[in-house]
Amino acid sequence: MTAIIGIVDYGCGNLKSLENALEALGLASRRLSAPGDILAVDRLILPGVGHFGHAGNELDGRGLAGPLKARAAQGGPILGICLGMQLLFEGSSEAPGMPGLGLVTGSCERFEDPSLKVPHMGWSAVDFGDRTLAAYFVHSYFVPAWPENRHAEALGLTRYGRPFVAAFRSGALAGFQFHPEKSGTQGLALLKEALAWS
Numbered sequence: 001m002t003a004i005i006g007i008v009d010y011g012c013g014n015l016k017s018l019e020n021a022l023e024a025l026g027l028a029s030r031r032l033s034a035p036g037d038i039l040a041v042d043r044l045i046l047p048g049v050g051h052f053g054h055a056g057n058e059l060d061g062r063g064l065a066g067p068l069k070a071r072a073a074q075g076g077p078i079l080g081i082c083l084g085m086q087l088l089f090e091g092s093s094e095a096p097g098m099p100g101l102g103l104v105t106g107s108c109e110r111f112e113d114p115s116l117k118v119p120h121m122g123w124s125a126v127d128f129g130d131r132t133l134a135a136y137f138v139h140s141y142f143v144p145a146w147p148e149n150r151h152a153e154a155l156g157l158t159r160y161g162r163p164f165v166a167a168f169r170s171g172a173l174a175g176f177q178f179h180p181e182k183s184g185t186q187g188l189a190l191l192k193e194a195l196a197w198s
Contacts, residue, residue: 005195006032006041010062012055012083013047021181025192038067039076043195048083052108052141053095055083065101072103077172079194082139085168085175094141104152104170108141113161126156126166126178133186135166135178142177143168169197 005022007015009031022029029045032038046068048055059065072078080088089100092108100107111118119140126133133156142164145157156167158177166177174194180187 003028003042005029005043005045006037008038008044008046008064008068008084009033010055010058010064012050012058014049015047017179018045018047018081018181021188021191025188027192027195033062033064035063035067038064039071039074042077044071044076044078045195046078046080046084046087048081048085048087049138050083051094052083052086052092052100053098055087056095056098056100059087059101068101069103072101072173075172077195077197078103078174080173080175081181082177082179085177086141086143088173088175089143092141103173104168104175106143106146106152108143110141111161116161120160124158124160124166124178126158128156128167133190134183135176135180135187136182137166137178139177172197 005027007029019029086108087100088103089106090102091100093110121138123134124137126135145163152168152170154165154168157163158166168175180191
């Protein structure tokens, strides 16, 4: 039986492009909006676009934050994409009073360099060490690059004025600041690879 990939539907993401990408990869998916469904799937994607505070309120208000934390505590895989990745961290300067899920140490900052256009939008190179991927970004906030002794591994870095984390992994948790589903064939291949991580 083919495993179903759950996509968290909390009103803060364009889920159709992600669903289309998974379909192109031959992977079955299902939108999940009920708290009880979060623990019921083998693989889970937390997408997200928009404002950190609004997204956090939606997760809380729909009763999804608790099950997501419980899933992480049980070692259940979660892949965050764009704002979904940021929500895995402790918070963001975009919404100082709104805590993130706190599954990964660290918080998000805004691009403040006056020479940069914000949001960072378009194609940028992601350095994975052994390969470089051209990836599509749309974001104004980022997770700063961290030292190697952190519990989470920064798999991919991108520079936009300063280096930031474009991809990370911490056990069964992983995240992409960019949109792999909009990053061509290499992005799709990386999405498929990430969904096999455990």
